[in-house]
Amino acid sequence: MNKITHRIYISGFLLISLFTTVILVYYGYSYYSLPIEERFFHPLYELLKPSGLLGHGFGIIGSIFMLLGVSIYMIRKRYKKIFRLGKLKHWLEFHIFLCSLGPILVLFHTSFKFGGLVSVSFWSMVAVVLSGVIGRFIYIQIPRTIQGNELTIDDLMRQNTSINDQLRTEYAIQSSTLSKLDDAGKFGSISRQGHLHKLFFLFEDKWSNYLLLNKLRFELKATGVEGKDLKILLKIIKTKLVLQRRIVLLSSMKELFRYWHVAHLPFAIIMLIIMLIHVGVSITFGYTWIF
């Protein structure tokens, strides 16, 4: 999948999610905005109620989306036989898409009525989604191979050296500028700080890098670097700055990511269990949707 195809791939997911959300909000706003006690008397009640043709369908399809999103990603990630079946990153994006659209549909299935045991499932789902967003953030802090395998600190150090050489030889970056970049990667005692502190540091460093890149932009312009060259050069410099930060945070992020699994997975399991109970109770009481 080239870059444009990937963008279409990602945009498609985003558009489908947004379009679905907008359509459902637009169609059902008058119903969903009513107090619980009044909804029964709304013309769309029979369609949009949790056991209605659409409402029930939202729940079933949303649940299938989530189950599918989780299962295929897990299968792709864990079974080595299908390691070559697409990039793990793309599977993750598909996982994120299904596990975002699924909860959106489930949200409309609940008709924004949260109560009882099934609400635990719902909030677990919310927790899984939110933790997924955080996990995604932590995930990208850990450099990986194209196939999704984590890089070691040595791999990163080598990349950094490679970038330095590239800057020196291909772009004739002055050693003083290069020193500034190296200095920006010396984070002192941060490696000994706690995980929370490191998270704050992460955002702080992002801001520092932003300021530094702006400053370098002017300096490079002053030395006559312009246009596409300047853009490419700044991108390489940014890659170096991010890489330097990731080198410092690598061990912590890996550790956080392990912790994240501990949180993300149980919520998903809770959601799944209660959802199954909910589905079981519904079927037991005869609410079988179109079947």
Place this chain on the structure above:
Amino acid sequence: MAAFFCFINLSAQISPGDLTKAHSKYEGMSNCTKCHELGKAVSNNKCLTCHKEIAALISKERGFHVSPEARSKDCFSCHSEHHGRNFQIVRFDEKSFDHNKTGFKLIGKHNQAECAKCHKADFITDKELKSRKGTYLGLEQTCLSCHEDFHKGKLGSECSSCHGNDSFKPAVNFDHNRTKFKLTGSHQKVECEKCHRIEETKEGKFQRFTGLNFNSCESCHNDIHNGAFGKSCTDCHSTESFKKILNIDKFDHGKTKFPLLGKHTNLDCKKCHSGGIASKPEFEKCANCHEDYHKGQFSTINLIRDCSECHVVENFTPSLFSITEHNNSQFKLTGGHLATPCESCHLLEGIWNFRVQSDNCARCHKNVHGDQISEAYLGKNRCENCHDTDLWSSVTFDHNKTKFSLFGRHNQIQCSSCHIKETFSGKKLHLFKNLSSECESCHSDIHKSQFAIDGKTDCLKCHGFNDWKPEKFDHSKTKFSLAGAHEKVPCSECHKIVEVSGEKYRQFRREDIRCIVCHS
């Protein structure tokens, strides 16, 4: 997390939402199957197992739930649950609800009544439903389940057989002719209350429609005849009008307070009953019917009270007014008046007049004296000053009240001898006022003024009033006194009749008294 679940009341957690207040006692997992049937969602049977009142109505094919609209639906399609405590599980718009679907069509006033007017606990007999606030169940379709029995159970419970739905009154469906007492004539116009009177009872006002003795007119009508005509009103009256009398020819007027007698017997009824045959003309006085022939002449006289005191029903005349009655009036009949026909005094110029001025004889009698009687004696035509009613000629006048007292033969002669003189034409002249007291005004001077002195003869010098003899004459007081044989000689021997100028008279005045004149 585990602790979190430990504190959750799992039994309540599979519920999709709170139950309404009415069903809140069934919250909890153990109660799910009270409404839900496994594998069949919510079944109507479960609902009706609890809601026996609805099941009972359905089994009786009654109420809204057996209407085509409701029958085809599941209970939960209208009465959903799990929408929160405050959810109105029974909600319908009172204004738009089609009550006809309940099997009880709202007609007439029912259409305008507020729902709560009927749907209230007072009208619900079922104890359980009665205690339900705002329920629309529990009412019967019978009128009396909501309406008070105005007739206190006397007329049964089929109110609609008489009353319509627009108003209690009038009872539009009621046909009086279906009853044992058909309304005819004026009975059709009479207000119901006139016969079906409203009575005050312990329970309040009560209008009686049963137990009326309608066979008897008297049960409603007062017998204004006080039983005089018996009890069979219909012999004379019909329902058309009380005043329209039936069998008038057979009517016995003798039973009334005014039996028909005399001329009344043959009169046409309308002559008296001009206001209709049943009208009750006043009859105490004849004048109530009869025109006062006398034009009210007796109306102010206390003595006469009614025509019947003078007249009888057989005929207007003759009158019963006799001399006796007349003598009770101010003008008592005496003398000739007793024999005088009434009309002589009371019929003047063809008009009967009984208001006669009784102290004026001249009203009836002509004053034959003309103006000869001075007011000093006649007064204001007071003839009785001289005359009485016995006889015109019988005069009781005291002549001594005049300047000319009657003495001697004057007391014996007819008044007319002096006071009436017949003229040459035969007309009698009455002379009173201007009659001279001189003797010559009545008597002729047969002496041919032989004794006149200065042209006037004073008869009383010789004559008295008893007779014509000259009793006062004394021959000795003359120039020739009688003596001797002269005293025995008849007067005529000396006083011979002479004729002077064709008039003969005895000559008493002799100038020549010589003997030779008589003696040869």
